[in-house]
Structure formats: structure tokens, C-alpha cells
Amino acid sequence: MSSQELMDDPSLAFNSNFSYDSWYIYEPIGAQDDMTSGVIQDCYPTIPYDLYHTCIAPISLAILLALSLLVKRKNLYQNFWDGAPGLLSPVNFLEEEGSNELTVAVFGILFSSLCVLVLDNDPLPFISNSSKHNREYWKIMALLYYPALYYPLVACATIRHRAGYFFGCLLSWCHCVVQIWQKVECPQSSKIYRYYSLLSYLPIILCLVVLSLWYPVQLVKSFRWKKMVDMEVPGSSYYEKYLKNILAKRAPKRSTNKPNPRMLSRLQSYLRSYIYTPEEGFQVPLKLVLSLAMAVIAVYQVALLLLVAFVPNIQIVRLGMTKEVTALFVQFGLVPSDNPTGLPGDKELETIKHYIWSLEVCFISSLVISCLLTLCMLMKSLVTHRFNLKRLYQGAVKDVLHRSCKLRPSQQALVCWMYFAGFQTAFACLGLLIQHIVIFICIVAFTFLVAIPLQSGTNMHLFKIVENMWPFWLTLVVAVIGQNLLTHYCFLERSHPTKELTNRRALYIVTYLLFPINVLVGVLAGVWRMVISALYNVVHFCQLDVSLLSYGAEAFDPGYRTYCHYLKIEVSQSHPVMKAFCLLLLQLHNPKRLKGFQLGDLEEGVKLMKTQKLSTKASKYKQNRARWYLLYTLLNNPSLLPYRKRALSDARANGTQTNPLKP
Structure with missing residues (x-):
């Protein structure tokens, strides 16, 4: 075949090099029925999303207003909202009260809903077929709509009232039934993967099931133990346990002559650092759990x-x-x-x-x-x-x-x-x-x-590179091993109780001669340092309690700085001993709560709730020891340090300020 013929017919030249007819395939692979069988048809549930949100949003707003009228905030501001209804608090983050399951469930519903709407073409359920130009604006509106929609689900429990539990039952059941019904009718969708919508909604459904079971249980408890619930101070049980735990007299640890194996003890301590086990007398704050x-x-x-x-x-x-x-x-x-x-x-x-x-x-x-x-x-x-x-x-x-x-x-x-x-x-x-x-x-x-x-x-390319560089690797290995052996046997004197340098002239000569090789070892050590630093930061990136920067530069790490300031607020505002002391003062101020208590129990600051009778023959030494422990704890309480007399800017003789702090 001549070159002129190849130039006149390019397809002939292409076919002469390859035995098959065409390089690109324009026909669909497989039969036409196979292609159409994988197409997911649009599914329209019996209760559409827009109709569901149109109905549930006004209902949620009406329930929130009804609960706000039920609970009046008379003491918030004396001259502004006196006697007027106030917006219910969703979660008391700084108080050890309520249920962690409820808060986690509501926040789980909210966060999962926001994760779903990020990839949704219609972020707001009221607006369908939104244009790409306005879609980002609707997503911003959705970031405000969904928290307001699920606000009553958590606010119904904060009032600790029978009506709140009843409304919570209605809302949680409505949300749960509608969500499950929609996913049963339309389990598949054309977004990303046919079952992605169903799998992404699993946390929402699970959290709604938890709420649907939690509210009825609380409603039944409000009918059976109404008086006990009304008299109970929120969080008092935890503060009592914490105070009892720190004031309890512990037996001294007995020293054993059989020490544990060093490697086994290290392994156990290392595993304990990764496994969280509940500890008696201590409760993790709600913000951390959330x-x-x-x-x-x-x-x-x-x-x-x-x-x-x-x-x-x-x-x-x-x-x-x-x-x-x-x-x-x-x-x-x-x-x-x-x-x-x-x-x-x-x-x-x-x-x-x-x-x-x-x-x-x-x-x-x-x-x-x-x-x-x-x-x-x-x-x-x-x-x-x-x-x-x-x-x-x-x-x-x-x-x-x-x-x-x-x-x-x-x-x-x-x-x-x-x-x-x-x-x-x-x-x-x-x-x-x-x-x-x-x-x-x-x-x-x-x-x-x-x-x-x-x-x-x-494809043994990597092994060929390593094989060709074997003199380089052998030199580095011999240099590292040789320096360690010389240091161990020649440059350290081991006859004395403390190790001392010896053969200093030989040490200087070896250090000078091996300087070029140590530069190459340093290059490898630098690469290893970079790899280890990157891997350490990648692994610990999700931990806010660990700074990814060196000591002295932690302020430039936003995660670690946020964690440190979080600890300041949590300790200064929610110290268990401070809360226990305040509950003790409240019980002294309210005689109705002192029934069944003895004066010795209140002085010790331990028996906030009566569990067992103390002996009338208790020695005065135990009372003095308990009072001393309580005094020492309160003196070292970080929550009370700013309120001491010497810390106040304008303190009177009785320790009060000229301008009292607003609540």
C-alpha cells in the first residue's frame, strides 16, 4: 500500500494499524430495555413535602405561642417584660437538668435535615423548581427555617409541665409518621444514588422515634408522680452525687510487692485513654455530649x-x-x-x-x-x-x-x-x-x-529504583548502626554510677568524618519529620482539645482556642460544688424543702437529699472534718473567685456591690 493511498483515505490508514473498525463507540452498550430499566421514575408521596411543611409549620408556631402564654417571665426585666410572655428556652446548656437524649435527638434531626438540603435542588419545601441564581438565597433561608421548625420539639420539655409533654407527643408523632410514610412510599430517588435519600434520612427517623417514645413516658410520669416532680430541684441529684464523691473518706491504697509487667501496664493505660467508661459522681456536660x-x-x-x-x-x-x-x-x-x-x-x-x-x-x-x-x-x-x-x-x-x-x-x-x-x-x-x-x-x-x-x-518500577540505589541505602544503614555501636561501646564510660564521656578525641574525629553522611541521614529524617507531622495533624484534626501548633502558638489554632474558652465558661458557670452550695442555700431559705433533714446534714453539705439517718452519737471530729472539706472546696472553687469581697470593684462592708449584677 502506497503512502499516497494512505493520505487520500485516512480511514484506510487507521484500519491498517488496528484490526477493529472504530475506536469510539457511539451505540449504547446492551439492549435498549436494559438502559431504560435503570431509570428511576419520579415518585410523588401521598403527603407532599410542601403540603406537609405548610401544615406543620403553623401548628408548631401555635404550640410555641401556647406554651409561651402558659409560662410567663415576670422576673426577667422588671421594667420591660413584666408579666408578658417570653420565648421558651430550648435547652439549658449550663444546667444539669433535663434529658440528654432529648437534646441530642432534636439536634440530630436539625443537623441531618441541613445535610440533606445542601444537595437538594429545592432547599425550601415551600418553593419548588427554584432557579440556580436564587437557590443559594433559599439555602440561607433554610438555615433559619429548619431551626425554627424543630424549636417546639425541644422547648416542650423545658417547662416541665404536663401540657408541654402532651404537645411534644403530638408534634413528635406527626413528624415521625409523616417521615416514615414518605420513605415507605418513595424509597428510591434519582439524586446521586437511588437509595441515598433513604439512607440519609435514617438519623432523622431514628431521632424522631426516640422523641416519640420519650415524650409519652414523661407524660405518664407527670400523672403518676406529679408532686415529686414539682418538688424536685433540677440537677440536684447530680450535684449531690458529685459532692458526696469528693467529700467521701477514701481508704488508703495498699502497696503491693508484685508490680505489674511494665509493658502490660503501659498497654492497659494506653487503651484506657481511648475508651470512655462512666465514672461515679461525674457527669459530662450537655454541650460536650451534644x-x-x-x-x-x-x-x-x-x-x-x-x-x-x-x-x-x-x-x-x-x-x-x-x-x-x-x-x-x-x-x-x-x-x-x-x-x-x-x-x-x-x-x-x-x-x-x-x-x-x-x-x-x-x-x-x-x-x-x-x-x-x-x-x-x-x-x-x-x-x-x-x-x-x-x-x-x-x-x-x-x-x-x-x-x-x-x-x-x-x-x-x-x-x-x-x-x-x-x-x-x-x-x-x-x-x-x-x-x-x-x-x-x-x-x-x-x-x-x-x-x-x-x-x-x-511494573516493578519501585523495586527497580530501590535496587539501583542499594549502595546509598547500605551506606546510610551502616553509618547509623556504626555511630550507635561506637557510642555504646567507645564514647560512654559505664563503670561509674553515672555515665560519662570518654575517648573524646576519637569522638571528634568520627563526628567530623561522618558529617557528609549525616547530612544525607538528615534529609531522610527531615522527610520522615514532615510525614509524621502531616499524619499527626491529619489524625488529630477532629480533636479540639489538642493543638496542632507548637507550644506558644496555640492562640493561632482556632479549634484549640475555642476549646479553652469553652472550658472557662463551663467551669465558671456550672461548677457542681457551687451549684450544690446554692441548692443548700435554697433549702435553708425554703422551710418546705427541709422536711426530713437534720441540721448536721445541711452543715456537712453532703446530704442534700435524705438517704439514711445519721447516728446521733456522731463525733464532732467528723462534723469538723466535713465542714473543713467544704470550706476548702469553696475557697478553691473557680466559679466563686470573681465574687469574693476582695475581687469586687466597689464592695461594701457586707460584701455586696453598689450596682448589682443583672440576672
């Missing part, structure tokens, strides 16, 4: 989105792989070919499918590892939170914050306290995403550079 619960839900939502966005698409690519597409990988040398003509066959097609399957396995494995790693770090942070709070309750500020400071409210501290739960949730999302990317790259590199070449015996 932030960690939202972080777990965030990990689930992000992992689900990554899974459904990658795995189904990579499976479609693997199933649709043909010999024509495989030829492209053969030409670039990504797939080895034993055919001397370079044309792909069945073996090459199976090889590329095996590569794509390996990529899918690497993605799933990295996602599982990153999720487990993030959950372990969150569990470890919970253990650290408890240790830090206990140390700050005792007044050991330097052990936690590494500097002396006063635990009192400030503008920055209060803003960071409001930021804390949101920051923890956002950091968990970003930490999971970064960990997944890094682990996925590492696993893919190991698979395609080490595992697959060892399995197939081809």
Missing part, C-alpha cells in the same frame, strides 16, 4: 455521601470496560500486554477490570479506616474532656491551660462557648474528608506499586 453526638452523625453523613458518589460509578465503569477502551491503557503502558502486535485481548481486559476493582477496594478500605480512626479520636477526646474538667474543678488551671489565667466570663470566651458544638461538628467532617484522601492515596500507592507488582511480576 457536640460529640453531632460529630458522629456528621461522620455518618459524610461517609455515606463519599460512598454513594464513588462506588456505584466505579462499578459502572468496570462493567462497561471494553477492549477498545483497554487499548488506550495498553498504549500508555498502564496495562502490560503479552501480544507482540500490542492489540488488547481478553487477558488485558481482565487485567484492567482487576485494576478498577482494586481501586474500588482501596476506596472502601480507606473510608472504613478513616471512619474508625475518627470515632477513636472522638472517644479519646471525651476522656480528655473529663480529665480537664476534673482538674479545673479542683483549681489546677496550669495543668490544663498551661498558663495561669482567671476562669471568668468574657466576650471572647462566651462567643467561643457558642461556637464550640458547631466547630466540633465541622472539624469532624473536614477531618474525616482529609483522612480519607490521605489514606486512600497511601493505600492506592501501596497496592499499585507493591502488592500488584509482587502478584503479577510486572
Whole structure:
């Protein structure tokens, strides 16, 4: 065939190089019925989303107004809202009262709803078929609409009234029934993956089920133990347990002559640092429980989105792989070919499918590892939170914050306290995403550079590079081992009780001669330092209690700075001993609450609730010891330091201020 004929007919030249007819495939793979069977038809539930929100939003608003009229805030401001109804508080974050399950469930519904609307074409259910230009504005409006929609679900429980529990039952049942009914009728959707909508709504349905069971239980309790609920002071049981625990007389620990194995004890202490076990007399604050619960839900939502966005698409690519597409990988040398003509066959097609399957396995494995790693770090942070709070309750500020400071409210501290739960949730999302990317790259590199070449015996590029550089690696290994041996046997004198330097002239000579080699060792150490620093920051990114910067630069870490200020507000405003002391004063002021109590119980500050009778023959030594413990605890209480007489700016003789603080 002449060159002129090839120039006149380009298709003839193309067919002369390849045995098949065309490179690109324009026809759909498979039959037409197979293509149309995978199309998900639009599903319209019996109760549409717009109708559901149109009905439930006014009902929620009416219930909130009814409860606000039921509870009047007369003492909020004497000259402004005297006698007028006030907006109900959703959650008393600084009070150890109520149920953590209720708060976590409502916030879980709110956060999951916001995760769903981020990828939704219609963020607001009232507005359908919104344009791309206005969609971002509707998303901002949705960030305000959904918190207002679910506001009554949590506010119904704060009034501790039978009417609130009844309205809570109605709202939770309405939300739960409608959400389950819609997902049963339309389990599939065309967004990202056919079951993504159903899987993303699972936390919402689970939290609604919890609310649907919690409110009826509280309603039944309000009928059976109404008097007991009315007389109970919120949080008094926890403050009593905490005070009893710190004032309890503990037996001295007996020293054992059989010490535990050093390695086993280290392993046990290391595992305890990652496993949180409940401790008697201590309760984790509500804000911490809420932030960690939202972080777990965030990990689930992000992992689900990554899974459904990658795995189904990579499976479609693997199933649709043909010999024509495989030829492209053969030409670039990504797939080895034993055919001397370079044309792909069945073996090459199976090889590329095996590569794509390996990529899918690497993605799933990295996602599982990153999720487990993030959950372990969150569990470890919970253990650290408890240790830090206990140390700050005792007044050991330097052990936690590494500097002396006063635990009192400030503008920055209060803003960071409001930021804390949101920051923890956002950091968990970003930490999971970064960990997944890094682990996925590492696993893919190991698979395609080490595992697959060892399995197939081809593409041994990494091993060839290492083989060609074996003199360099051998020199570094010999230099490192030689310096350690010389230091151990020649440059340290071990005959004395304390080790001393010896053979200093030889030490100077060896240091000078090995300087160039130590530079190369330093290059490897620098690379290892960079890798370790990056991996450490990636792994601990979701922890706010750990600073990713060095000592002295923690102020530039927004997460750690937010955590430190959060601790200041939490300790100064919710110290259990301070709350127990205030409850004791309230009981002394209200004679109705003193029934069944003895004066000795109140003086000790331990028996806030009568559990057993003290002996009338109790020695005065025990009473004095209990009073001394209580005095010492109150003197070192960080919550009471700003209110002492010497700390007040304009203090009178009786310790009161000229301008009293507003409530």
C-alpha cells in the first residue's frame, strides 16, 4: 500500500494499524430495555413535602405561642417584660437538668435535615423548581427555617409541665409518621444514588422515634408522680452525687510487692485513654455530649455521601470496560500486554477490570479506616474532656491551660462557648474528608506499586529504583548502626554510677568524618519529620482539645482556642460544688424543702437529699472534718473567685456591690 493511498483515505490508514473498525463507540452498550430499566421514575408521596411543611409549620408556631402564654417571665426585666410572655428556652446548656437524649435527638434531626438540603435542588419545601441564581438565597433561608421548625420539639420539655409533654407527643408523632410514610412510599430517588435519600434520612427517623417514645413516658410520669416532680430541684441529684464523691473518706491504697509487667501496664493505660467508661459522681456536660453526638452523625453523613458518589460509578465503569477502551491503557503502558502486535485481548481486559476493582477496594478500605480512626479520636477526646474538667474543678488551671489565667466570663470566651458544638461538628467532617484522601492515596500507592507488582511480576518500577540505589541505602544503614555501636561501646564510660564521656578525641574525629553522611541521614529524617507531622495533624484534626501548633502558638489554632474558652465558661458557670452550695442555700431559705433533714446534714453539705439517718452519737471530729472539706472546696472553687469581697470593684462592708449584677 502506497503512502499516497494512505493520505487520500485516512480511514484506510487507521484500519491498517488496528484490526477493529472504530475506536469510539457511539451505540449504547446492551439492549435498549436494559438502559431504560435503570431509570428511576419520579415518585410523588401521598403527603407532599410542601403540603406537609405548610401544615406543620403553623401548628408548631401555635404550640410555641401556647406554651409561651402558659409560662410567663415576670422576673426577667422588671421594667420591660413584666408579666408578658417570653420565648421558651430550648435547652439549658449550663444546667444539669433535663434529658440528654432529648437534646441530642432534636439536634440530630436539625443537623441531618441541613445535610440533606445542601444537595437538594429545592432547599425550601415551600418553593419548588427554584432557579440556580436564587437557590443559594433559599439555602440561607433554610438555615433559619429548619431551626425554627424543630424549636417546639425541644422547648416542650423545658417547662416541665404536663401540657408541654402532651404537645411534644403530638408534634413528635406527626413528624415521625409523616417521615416514615414518605420513605415507605418513595424509597428510591434519582439524586446521586437511588437509595441515598433513604439512607440519609435514617438519623432523622431514628431521632424522631426516640422523641416519640420519650415524650409519652414523661407524660405518664407527670400523672403518676406529679408532686415529686414539682418538688424536685433540677440537677440536684447530680450535684449531690458529685459532692458526696469528693467529700467521701477514701481508704488508703495498699502497696503491693508484685508490680505489674511494665509493658502490660503501659498497654492497659494506653487503651484506657481511648475508651470512655462512666465514672461515679461525674457527669459530662450537655454541650460536650451534644457536640460529640453531632460529630458522629456528621461522620455518618459524610461517609455515606463519599460512598454513594464513588462506588456505584466505579462499578459502572468496570462493567462497561471494553477492549477498545483497554487499548488506550495498553498504549500508555498502564496495562502490560503479552501480544507482540500490542492489540488488547481478553487477558488485558481482565487485567484492567482487576485494576478498577482494586481501586474500588482501596476506596472502601480507606473510608472504613478513616471512619474508625475518627470515632477513636472522638472517644479519646471525651476522656480528655473529663480529665480537664476534673482538674479545673479542683483549681489546677496550669495543668490544663498551661498558663495561669482567671476562669471568668468574657466576650471572647462566651462567643467561643457558642461556637464550640458547631466547630466540633465541622472539624469532624473536614477531618474525616482529609483522612480519607490521605489514606486512600497511601493505600492506592501501596497496592499499585507493591502488592500488584509482587502478584503479577510486572511494573516493578519501585523495586527497580530501590535496587539501583542499594549502595546509598547500605551506606546510610551502616553509618547509623556504626555511630550507635561506637557510642555504646567507645564514647560512654559505664563503670561509674553515672555515665560519662570518654575517648573524646576519637569522638571528634568520627563526628567530623561522618558529617557528609549525616547530612544525607538528615534529609531522610527531615522527610520522615514532615510525614509524621502531616499524619499527626491529619489524625488529630477532629480533636479540639489538642493543638496542632507548637507550644506558644496555640492562640493561632482556632479549634484549640475555642476549646479553652469553652472550658472557662463551663467551669465558671456550672461548677457542681457551687451549684450544690446554692441548692443548700435554697433549702435553708425554703422551710418546705427541709422536711426530713437534720441540721448536721445541711452543715456537712453532703446530704442534700435524705438517704439514711445519721447516728446521733456522731463525733464532732467528723462534723469538723466535713465542714473543713467544704470550706476548702469553696475557697478553691473557680466559679466563686470573681465574687469574693476582695475581687469586687466597689464592695461594701457586707460584701455586696453598689450596682448589682443583672440576672
